[in-house]
Amino acid sequence: MTKHRETGGKRPGFSALLRLLGLWTALILGAPGVAYAAAPHWTPAQVERLVQWLDYARDDALTMAVSEVPKIRKMQGEQNEERLDEVATDAAVRLLTGFYTGCCDASLKTGWQIAGDRPTGDPRQRVVEALAQDRLDQMFIDAEPHHPFYRAMRRAYAAEADAARRATLAANMDRWRWMPRALGRRYLLVNTASFEAML
Numbered sequence: 001m002t003k004h005r006e007t008g009g010k011r012p013g014f015s016a017l018l019r020l021l022g023l024w025t026a027l028i029l030g031a032p033g034v035a036y037a038a039a040p041h042w043t044p045a046q047v048e049r050l051v052q053w054l055d056y057a058r059d060d061a062l063t064m065a066v067s068e069v070p071k072i073r074k075m076q077g078e079q080n081e082e083r084l085d086e087v088a089t090d091a092a093v094r095l096l097t098g099f100y101t102g103c104c105d106a107s108l109k110t111g112w113q114i115a116g117d118r119p120t121g122d123p124r125q126r127v128v129e130a131l132a133q134d135r136l137d138q139m140f141i142d143a144e145p146h147h148p149f150y151r152a153m154r155r156a157y158a159a160e161a162d163a164a165r166r167a168t169l170a171a172n173m174d175r176w177r178w179m180p181r182a183l184g185r186r187y188l189l190v191n192t193a194s195f196e197a198m199l
Contacts, residue, residue: 038085039082039085039086039088039089040085040089040127040128040131040132041081041085042084042085042088042089042131046088046131046134046136047072047076047084047088049136049137050072050088050091050092050095050136051069051072051073053095053136053137053140054066054068054069054072054091054095055069057095057098057099058158059154059155059157059158060098060099060103060144060154060157060173061103061104061157061166061169061170061173062095062098062099062103063103064094064098064103065091065094065095065098068087068090068091068094068095069091071087071091072084072087072088072091075087075088089124089127089128089131092127092131092136093123093124093127095140096123096126096127096139096140096143097123099140099143099144099145099177100118100143100177100178101118101174101177101178102173102174102177102178103170103173103174104167104170104171104174126139127139142181145173145176145177145179145181146181147176147179149176150173150176153169153172153173153176154173156169157169157170157173
């Protein structure tokens with residue numbers, strides 16, 4: 001019978017496993033010395049265009065994106081280009097994601113059966129690519145719903161003063177964001193609340 005060599009209570013390779021575990025923990029916790037991709041550089045014109053889009057999203061009820069504007073202005077005032085790049089990138093990702101996922105209670109999507117057409121992949125990477133190609137406008141235009149019913153709700157939300165009514169409109173705009181952007185030439189819309197169907 002072959003005897004196993006004594007290892008002081010440790011299996012062979014155990015110290016290497018500990019080192020791997022330590023490296024994995026450092027990656028998760030963001031320990032110093034671990035490199036991450038830097039935010040892409042934004043030109044002043046691109047930053048201003050982003051701010052215009054964020055302000056525009058106010059009438060889409062995407063307040064989580066609108067709230068990024070003061071952060072951008074603060075970094076501009078401090079002339080901190082590196083932090084401005086980071087803040088602008090985060091704001092663009094938040095707005096892009098908001099156009100697809102919405103502003104409100106995610107539980108509203110419980111039981112939702114209609115498949116959307118949200119692009120797969122990392123939204124941050126989409127922002128990086130759009131920025132490099134100077135195609136921010138097209139990226140946001142493609143993401144925003146353009147159906148006439150959505151546009152009508154957006155106008156109603158902008159004009160509404162009652163908070164409860166605005167919340168209802170915001171939730172319904174979310175439902176349109178979950179819909180495919182292209183519904184095809186023929187489709188049936190059913191309004192269960194008013195018992196109406198439209199072809």
